[in-house]
Amino acid sequence: MTRLFYSDRFPKYAEAFEWAWERFQKGEKPTWHHWWFQRYLQISPSYYEYTLINAKRKHFQMKTGCSFEEAELEIGIGRLKSREHYNQIKKIYFSFGGDIWKINFAMWWYIRARYQFSVHVLKNPEIKEIFYLPANKLPSTKELDVYRNNFYDYENEIVGTRGYPSVALIGIPIKESKKKTMRMIERYLDDHVNFSKPGIPIGNYSIQKSKLREKTIEDCFKVIELRSYQNEPNLLYLALETNCLPGTIAGYKNSIDPAHQLQCLNSLRAATSRQLKHALYIAENAALGIFPSNKKPEHFIDFDFDRLNKIYKKLLRENNFNNHIKEEWLKVSMTDISDLEENQDLHLTMRFLD
Numbered sequence: 313m314t315r316l317f318y319s320d321r322f323p324k325y326a327e328a329f330e331w332a333w334e335r336f337q338k339g340e341k342p343t344w345h346h347w348w349f350q351r352y353l354q355i356s357p358s359y360y361e362y363t364l365i366n367a368k369r370k371h372f373q374m375k376t377g378c379s380f381e382e383a384e385l386e387i388g389i390g391r392l393k394s395r396e397h398y399n400q401i402k403k404i405y406f407s408f409g410g411d412i413w414k415i416n417f418a419m420w421w422y423i424r425a426r427y428q429f430s431v432h433v434l435k436n437p438e439i440k441e442i443f444y445l446p447a448n449k450l451p452s453t454k455e456l457d458v459y460r461n462n463f464y465d466y467e468n469e470i471v472g473t474r475g476y477p478s479v480a481l482i483g484i485p486i487k488e489s490k491k492k493t494m495r496m497i498e499r500y501l502d503d504h505v506n507f508s509k510p511g512i513p514i515g516n517y518s519i520q521k522s523k524l525r526e527k528t529i530e531d532c533f534k535v536i537e538l539r540s541y542q543n544e545p546n547l548l549y550l551a552l553e554t555n556c557l558p559g560t561i562a563g564y565k566n567s568i569d570p571a572h573q574l575q576c577l578n579s580l581r582a583a584t585s586r587q588l589k590h591a592l593y594i595a596e597n598a599a600l601g602i603f604p605s606n607k608k609p610e611h612f613i614d615f616d617f618d619r620l621n622k623i624y625k626k627l628l629r630e631n632n633f634n635n636h637i638k639e640e641w642l643k644v645s646m647t648d649i650s651d652l653e654e655n656q657d658l659h660l661t662m663r664f665l666d
Contacts, residue, residue, distance in 0.1 A: 397611035536591035
């Protein structure tokens with residue numbers, strides 16, 4: 313019986329997604345970077361480790377009634393390398409939806425990820441005056457209530473805007489001249505606001521500039537998925553099964569010169585070993601919000617292949633949908649879901665899934 317791999321489902325799923333996109337045009341269209349970002353996040357050892365830590369934290373809070381911060385200190389950082397590493401992974405975890413193994417790409421993209429990669433502004437992106445207090449004037453109790461209500465109204469507008477827009481709510485002491493007041497505001501903006509280049513809006517996260525091609529990222533993913541089903545690494549088998557280096561494979565299979573064949577064999581093993589290493593680095597950088605990058609991160613956890621095997625089996629199980637209903641399901645994914653609460657940990661009922 314031929315084993316079914318998680319990556320085997322990618323082409324047909326992408327085809328169905330494209331079908332739905334052409335008809336519904338819902339929001340921003342993801343690029344191949346976003347597709348692979350989610351897939352590598354799903355296999356990141358650090359991301360999965362934080363998921364386990366967070367589950368323990370929730371259980372401890374429910375059991376003891378303590379605060380989030382108290383539970384964090386009690387549970388510790390698990391296999392993560394430092395508190396800094398822990399905080400980096402935690403930020404990505406809560407930005408991109410927590411349990412990303414139970415939700416497939418379309419739903420993940422439209423209710424969570426696209427808001428992290430996009431710039432969102434308020435419906436009325438104008439300067440909002442909370443209050444203006446001239447010199448030598450003491451506000452009355454009634455006026456203070458008005459100021460307070462203005463603040464809460466603006467706060468509600470900010471919170472109610474999907475994607476968490478960038479807003480600075482500051483108090484401006486009026487200087488003796490407009491020029492000095494503007495200079496003070498400029499200093500504040502220079503010190504605190506990182507403006508993107510004009511015409512190139514960015515969100516909370518952005519795709520990194522990289523020379524990595526999609527084919528390279530795809531090949532590394534296939535190699536690591538197949539490796540997760542091996543007890544011990546067989547580099548030649550991985551190279552032959554994934555066919556990621558066809559030219560070298562042809563030289564190994566067809567050469568009649570033993571020396572050349574050995575050279576091809578060593579090249580295949582070295583290249584496959586490098587792909588395994590790069591798959592780890594790409595996944596661990598994804599968990600830091602850096603994608604795509606195969607540079608060695610400062611903090612990372614090595615693959616536990618028993619755990620990784622269970623992750624792939626979980627992905628196959630949770631994403632086991634029939635091809636003939638993909639279009640209907642994607643139609644649901646791309647309809648208006650403004651009433652969906654983001655604090656549900658994305659444990660959604662997928663009505664068209666088996």
